[in-house]
Amino acid sequence: MIDYKKVMELSKKYEPDMVKFLRDMIRIPSESAKEREVIQRIKKEMEKVGFDEIRIDPMGNILGRVGKGKKIIAMDAHIDTVGVGDKNSWQWDPYEGKLENGIIYGRGASDQEAGMASMVYGAKIIKELKLEDDYTLWITGTVQEEDCDGLCWQYILKEKIIDKPEVVVITEPTNLNIYRGHRGRMEIGVTTNGVSCHGSAPERGKNAVYMMAKVVNEIEKLNERIKHDEFLGKGSVTVSYIECNTPSLCAVPDRAYIHLDRRLTQGETRESAVAEVKDAIQRAQIEASVEVLKYSTPSYTGLVYEIDKYYPTWVLPENHVVCKAAVKNYKDVLGITPKVDKWTFSTNGVATMGTMGVPTIGFGPAHEIHAHAISDQVPVEHLVKACAWYATFPSVYVNM
Template sequence: AKLGIPEELTLWVTATVNGEDCVGLAWQYLIREFGLDPEAVVIALPSHLGICRGQRGRLEIEICTEGISTHGSQPDRGANAIVAMAPIIQAITRMHGKLSQDHEMLGRGSAAVTGISADSPSFTAIPDGCTIRVDRRLTIGETAQSALEEVQALPEVKAAGAEVRFLEYAEPSWRGLEYPTEKIFPAWETPDDSHVFQAAQSTARRVLGREPRLHRSAFSSHGCATKGLFNIPTIGFGPANEKDSHTVNDQISLAQLQPAMAFYSLFPLVYVG
């Protein structure tokens, strides 16, 4: 009551961890293990004071090639797993430009090779194993299985006899908790006629004194769990420009900080009417 929150409203504020390593993991735990069952979720994300009502999903795919190790002075006696992987890397890049599934708000998905490693007895030996990781962003209409099969069907993958699989996350948190999950995070969209979005629009109008902008996010967030997995109406709103996030110039404009705080304070009251 001291905060001005109506008695019929229960407000939870969550500060979650492991978001970069495995987005949405903390919310999977809160819902499945802690029993949190919210009616609506507001995510504090860098939306430049625009309202976000959907984001692309993402998954991580691992591709492995095998070779035969031999001494680096005699490469013809072996089979280089890195060389076998090279055409696959190029194929993933080409596949990105050919993704056709589109969505009016979220756009198309994407595919990018984001990591590579090799197994070799030493730097003077031919590697007998090579692994790449692919960051695959999913738009609405794409599924994890269809994305996996798309990679498996690449001629370069078949020619190399490469193994393609989803990744699982099981790293311990800072408190040592392990909560394994597949690194598959669905795309999500909250309808523009939903109560949570209408309340967000009304709140933003009152705070900003103008019609709020619809934020088209290129990132993924906990919305892939709250809305993508559990179908809880979700929106995002916050200060800062997404283009600065995860860069050396990551920043929040002080001019946007106060309006964002006002939005978070006012939204619960507008939501309950």
């Protein structure tokens, strides 16, 4: 039997440690592919609390193990962040880790180094209360998520860095709710090729920008036709970038390019999304090429692991044993029934469940509205409650 009162007492006891750890991480700039220093800080904390094993894989992800049972469970926090933009737009130094009135502010506070702070101390409580059961728990701090959702987990699972888990917990911000999926996304490039000529006689050429303008018009119409899902909501497509190539500002452009941000709802696939873009081009009566873009930026270790920028939709059924275990544990730890919902944005779940088929659930401190925002923040009480949930979920799951 789990002594939930004792778990919460210990979680509260370790609140100062979690606060210090999180503030230290915030103070270390760690944009995608620049995470080396924050990984070392996490390693130091894992050593301090007494993990059974700590690894840093060739990509640069850190993986800490507790236990050696048959059932493999992973809990994940990506520890890279987006940049801060114009620092003058912040009310405080985004790399200070400011603590005021029970709230920690700074880049990465919500998205999502708070999850890492709570997980590490959840593991400490597991060991302190001897909550190890027939499971092996991996706590992962993963890299490059902000640039390429799920890249890290495709690498971990396809390259067999650890044995395949039977459940993954994503600790992205959920406002302490249970999340069971989100829309997928993909990045698509469209190119039109024209014929350049002198701008004084444009009729001699074929303007690639005019060609692309017709395509853009059809893409806007396509967005209105995309299907809606009752749980995940509507898919979408938008032009997020446009450029052209021209010999000079006195010439007709011979090439135009647009970048499409495509959000995929339930039932939509890579193939269906590409087919819709090609159909839009046909409706525009224009010749254009379509490609699914690739990601090949080296990690901070120098490793290149190229993948397509296709991040599948995923939804865990509400009656799945993992979801039931998450809800039961929530009730036992926090004494109330959780809201079961979804993320608006994308997570590493696109790889764990979307690509690799591992049942995945989400529970994390902070509210997602603060992710990537100049209000980036997390309440300290969220760290404590999340820590207690992380400490007890593995045992609840393996005994379902």
